[in-house]
Amino acid sequence: MQTLSILIIEDNEDIAARVGDYLQGHGMTIDFAFRADQGIRLALENRYDVVILDLMLPDADGVDVCRQIKGDHPREVPVLMLTARDSLEDKVVGFQAGTDDYLTKPFALEEVLVRCQALARRRNLHQSREIVIGTLSVDRHRRTVSREGRPITLSPTDFDILLAMVEAYPNAVGRHALTQKIWGEDHPDSDVLRSHIYTLRKAVDKPFGSRMIKTIHGVGFRLECDDAL
Amino acid sequence: MRFKRGIATRIQRFFLGFALLMSAVFSVLILGYSWVIEDNIFNRLVEREAAFIADQYAKTGMVVAPRPAFMTLYDSWDQMPDPIPRQHRADPNRIEFDDAVDGTIHTRQVDLGPTTAVLAANVSGYEVSRDYLPTVSLWLLLGIALTCALAAWVSSLVAKSAVEPLRRLTDAVAEVGQRDMKPGFARDYPDDEVGFLAETIEASITHLQTVLQRETDFTRDVSHELRTPASVLTLLSNQLETDSDMTPENRKLLQNTVVELNQTISTLLALAREENMDIRETALLPLLEESVIHHFQLSRNDSFDLQIEVPSPVKVRCNAHLATILFNNLLTNAMRYASEPGLRISADDGHLIFENAADGDAPRASGGLGLGLNLAKRVCNRFHWTMRVERTESVFRVRIEFPGG
Numbered sequence: 001m002q003t004l005s006i007l008i009i010e011d012n013e014d015i016a017a018r019v020g021d022y023l024q025g026h027g028m029t030i031d032f033a034f035r036a037d038q039g040i041r042l043a044l045e046n047r048y049d050v051v052i053l054d055l056m057l058p059d060a061d062g063v064d065v066c067r068q069i070k071g072d073h074p075r076e077v078p079v080l081m082l083t084a085r086d087s088l089e090d091k092v093v094g095f096q097a098g099t100d101d102y103l104t105k106p107f108a109l110e111e112v113l114v115r116c117q118a119l120a121r122r123r124n125l126h127q128s129r130e131i132v133i134g135t136l137s138v139d140r141h142r143r144t145v146s147r148e149g150r151p152i153t154l155s156p157t158d159f160d161i162l163l164a165m166v167e168a169y170p171n172a173v174g175r176h177a178l179t180q181k182i183w184g185e186d187h188p189d190s191d192v193l194r195s196h197i198y199t200l201r202k203a204v205d206k207p208f209g210s211r212m213i214k215t216i217h218g219v220g221f222r223l224e225c226d227d228a229l
Numbered sequence: 230m231r232f233k234r235g236i237a238t239r240i241q242r243f244f245l246g247f248a249l250l251m252s253a254v255f256s257v258l259i260l261g262y263s264w265v266i267e268d269n270i271f272n273r274l275v276e277r278e279a280a281f282i283a284d285q286y287a288k289t290g291m292v293v294a295p296r297p298a299f300m301t302l303y304d305s306w307d308q309m310p311d312p313i314p315r316q317h318r319a320d321p322n323r324i325e326f327d328d329a330v331d332g333t334i335h336t337r338q339v340d341l342g343p344t345t346a347v348l349a350a351n352v353s354g355y356e357v358s359r360d361y362l363p364t365v366s367l368w369l370l371l372g373i374a375l376t377c378a379l380a381a382w383v384s385s386l387v388a389k390s391a392v393e394p395l396r397r398l399t400d401a402v403a404e405v406g407q408r409d410m411k412p413g414f415a416r417d418y419p420d421d422e423v424g425f426l427a428e429t430i431e432a433s434i435t436h437l438q439t440v441l442q443r444e445t446d447f448t449r450d451v452s453h454e455l456r457t458p459a460s461v462l463t464l465l466s467n468q469l470e471t472d473s474d475m476t477p478e479n480r481k482l483l484q485n486t487v488v489e490l491n492q493t494i495s496t497l498l499a500l501a502r503e504e505n506m507d508i509r510e511t512a513l514l515p516l517l518e519e520s521v522i523h524h525f526q527l528s529r530n531d532s533f534d535l536q537i538e539v540p541s542p543v544k545v546r547c548n549a550h551l552a553t554i555l556f557n558n559l560l561t562n563a564m565r566y567a568s569e570p571g572l573r574i575s576a577d578d579g580h581l582i583f584e585n586a587a588d589g590d591a592p593r594a595s596g597g598l599g600l601g602l603n604l605a606k607r608v609c610n611r612f613h614w615t616m617r618v619e620r621t622e623s624v625f626r627v628r629i630e631f632p633g634g
Contacts, residue, residue: 174521
């Protein structure tokens with residue numbers, strides 16, 4: 001697992017300590033800032049993979065802090081906004097300030113971990129056209145797939161289905177959303193999707209030791225990989 | 230803002246209709262008046278001549294012939310040309326007759342001692358009103374047209390001046406929502422009924438905006454003040470899962486209570502927010518799929534057997550955010566309280582059913598719902614859905630009925 005460097009800007013020390021301990025327990029390097037000015041200084045001076053930012057800080061609004069970090073930072077650093085405000089207006093203001101993701105309090109620590117991993121992964125995606133999830137590698141432009149270095153041949157539809165799962169990772173993609181994305185409004189019956197998932201599994205999972213394509217019964221599909229970022 | 234049947238249009242139409250009706254009525258009256266005058270002149274001429282003949286008879290005992298050439302003296306009604314005798318018998322008081330051959334005949338009985346003669350005047354050649362009828366009608370129609378044009382112009386001016394303040398007020402009210410109403414906007418209106426209306430609307434909208442702002446501030450403050458300690462509580466309860474001397478029952482009770490507290494905070498805040506009043510037709514299946522996918526614990530729990538049997542065409546009217554909170558709570562409850570790890574969600578005949586295995590001996594809090602039946606029902610009521618909880622020995626079922634289902 002790749003070690004991520006994370007800055008937590010949060011005035012509530014109880015929350016900051018528990019989030020920090022949990023992430024540290026998963027091999028991440030953590031820096032803390034309990035005030036906005038301290039957080040901005042640290043974010044601009046160091047190279048963090050993700051900044052976890054509380055929306056309400058004692059000396060400044062988290063939205064302004066986000067704006068400053070995003071505006072002055074020489075390289076794009078993903079910001080995960082932790083907030084106790086969840087109104088539509090607050091979310092819109094947050095995203096307009098450049099927030100990459102939003103997590104409403106209270107939250108599960110596992111979710112913070114997964115979101116940090118997803119943000120770091122998303123930043124890597126912008127930097128390279130190849131998406132790597134564990135041993136799976138997908139090139140969006142060349143439309144090629146390989147696993148454990150061995151090329152996998154897929155039909156165009158199978159590739160699109162796999163790409164939808166890769167883009168949604170670590171979240172699942174719903175069966176209905178998937179059919180809409182691949183076939184649009186004139187989507188075929190569910191047997192066709194099932195048949196594509198079968199051929200996809202045959203190509204991506206069967207020749208290898210572990211299964212990556214996971215079915216969430218009745219809902220959709222998700223890629224699963226223990227050591228992925 | 231424009232309306233298909235605006236007040237200005239209605240004023241103009243009413244004005245125009247009234248002018249048209251009045252013009253037509255007066256035209257008919259003019260024509261009728263000319264006919265009446267003409268008839269009366271003929272009647273007087275016949276009456277005078279009849280009086281002259283009667284007078285001559287009284288003086289001389291001689292019956293003289295009528296002086297005007299268009300008058301004829303008959304010895305009796307029966308000697309007159311058909312169909313006048315017959316018409317006279319039918320209506321003895323009638324004095325004017327229309328004969329297709331001879332034209333219009335005006336009559337008068339002349340008392341000649343033992344007998345009564347009938348003086349008849351054929352006035353067809355003197356009926357000027359009939360001769361002038363086409364020309365007069367043309368002028369009258371022209372007059373009607375001019376009156377209507379004038380009425381249209383005047384009504385347009387009247388409607389415009391009467392409705393203009395109302396229209397400005399309508400536009401100002403229509404813009405509320407797109408931007409805040411500027412304070413004191415009612416001062417721009419005249420001191421009349423419209424001005425009073427503007428003042429009342431301004432006061433109401435200002436009050437509403439204040440209330441909305443208070444609601445926003447309140448929910449924002451409540452959100453922050455409750456969610457922050459709730460976060461600490463949630464993190465602590467998770468920590469207790471691994472390092473505490475609590476009994477498993479107490480640990481579970483604490484965790485369930487924290488989950489219920491979090492659900493209650495989310496649901497109450499969502500119900501209080503104006504933004505969640507936006508209700509529209511939404512496909513049910515993607516909403517359920519999204520709820521499951523974004524349910525962090527459920528989407529990562531491989532042992533939980535979730536079955537969704539909802540046809541993709543099913544659509545319901547709801548607010549997506551609020552409905553997601555409701556589904557999220559039902560999913561969480563099923564995860565926490567089901568006696569076996571599984572949940573079946575099905576849609577059938579206007580119903581959405583959440584069904585899981587239940588232990589018949591273990592009562593569930595709040596009638597079976599973590600966030601409390603009251604709040605779940607409040608969410609359902611917002612969409613005009615009906616929610617029922619059914620429980621058998623082995624099954625716990627939440628049945629949501631959609632309107633018209």
